[in-house]
Amino acid sequence: MAWVTDWAPTADELNSCIDCGLCLPACPTFRLTGDESASPRGRIAAMRAVAGGRAPLDGRFAEIMDLCLQCRACETACPSLVPFGRMMEGARGEVAAHRPDAPTIGRRVLFGRLIGSRVLVALASAAVGLAQRAGLASVGSGPLRKAAALRPIPIPVPTAAGREWLPDGTPIGTVALLSGCVMDAWYSQTHIAVIQVLRTAGYRVVAPPNQTCCGALAAHEGAVYDAARLAERNAEAFEGYDRIVVDSAGCSAHMKGYRHWADGGAKVADRVVDANEFVAQLLTEGLLPVIEGDVPIGIQDPCHLRHAQRIVEAPRAILGAAGCVPIEIDPAGMCCGAAGAYQLTHPDVSDQLGRIKADQIAGAGVAVVASPNPGCEMQLRAHVPPDVEVVHPIEVYWDKIK
Ligand code: SF4
Ligand code: SF4
Missing domain, CATH: 1.10.1060.10 (Alpha-helical ferredoxin)
Structure with missing residues (x-):
């Protein structure tokens, strides 16, 4: 062969x-x-x-x-x-x-082709948002149960792409932001928190208009030609920016591997920073305020932050600067079972892992869990009791300093 x-x-x-x-x-x-x-x-x-x-x-x-x-x-x-x-x-x-x-062809079309269209993602997200409002999501099972666990989706669906945000004074620099495929629609509060924290540090934030999905889901599904096409398009869209900030750990991990996917990919890969590592660096440089406090908050490491990028301390430092004490949920860092599309394609294995993680959270006795990846957040919300909140660490920080 x-x-x-x-x-x-x-x-x-x-x-x-x-x-x-x-x-x-x-x-x-x-x-x-x-x-x-x-x-x-x-x-x-x-x-x-x-x-x-x-x-x-x-x-x-x-x-x-x-x-x-x-x-x-x-x-x-x-x-x-x-x-x-x-x-x-x-x-x-x-x-x-x-x-x-093979049976996976539908997934390859979805994650290789359709997800690169901002219009289609917005329409599909709006349909999920309507199902949430109608209460349909909460009575379903499988993918619908996951939809019920999402935060309420704004309608019309917002997008960061093509916009820019200025700091109050003279910018100390410009950074580009990946708007992503579902981050805009499903996690716009995370984008807002990251943008506001970067503005507070003195940065101008630009979300280039021609960017697209990072291609991680396509690559994971074996849609290699689509993953390469998406990486090529982003290599062009992010040309000229010294820093590309990505606030989803799965996306930042994939873009740091762009040298495998696009001719100009190495240049992008070297300039990508996960939002956690960038904000932690800004804290170290004294560009952001530090709040004193001892509020306990659970910390869940996304695999693509901890294992793929070896970033462990940064989200804990951000929570510490927000006046929180990070409580370790799982020192071994085992997958929560989200794994992108895996939670839909292998629901049994995914649910077993999700239940293990929910038990660990219950054992830690925390009311809030910080997790910097959208897939993990969705998975945790689907498994923890409704009174346990799941948020991105930078949202926790922005909430304390705004
Ligand atoms: S740890 Fe696993 S992947 Fe690495 S060399 Fe040993 S068997 Fe191979
Ligand atoms: S499921 Fe097992 S083999 Fe696959 S990436 Fe995770 S640790 Fe490696």
């Missing part, structure tokens, strides 16, 4: 795994199943077998790849620096290329 796309796992990547198994205890799907084929080592073995022509790229291979959450906890556990997330994206691209009739 020959790989057919430019993103297929390379021989160097496959050989970087030394089969030590140290990643197994960190892998949520292995912990739930105890099955080697549901572990990072097992998945790499399956990739090697297909790459070496010893096994077919068939439905079983697709299933083994599809059960992975792409949480990248295996990367932080791995002593051999195996780039598992990139390999998994490449392996899923191969599944898509070899099995265009």
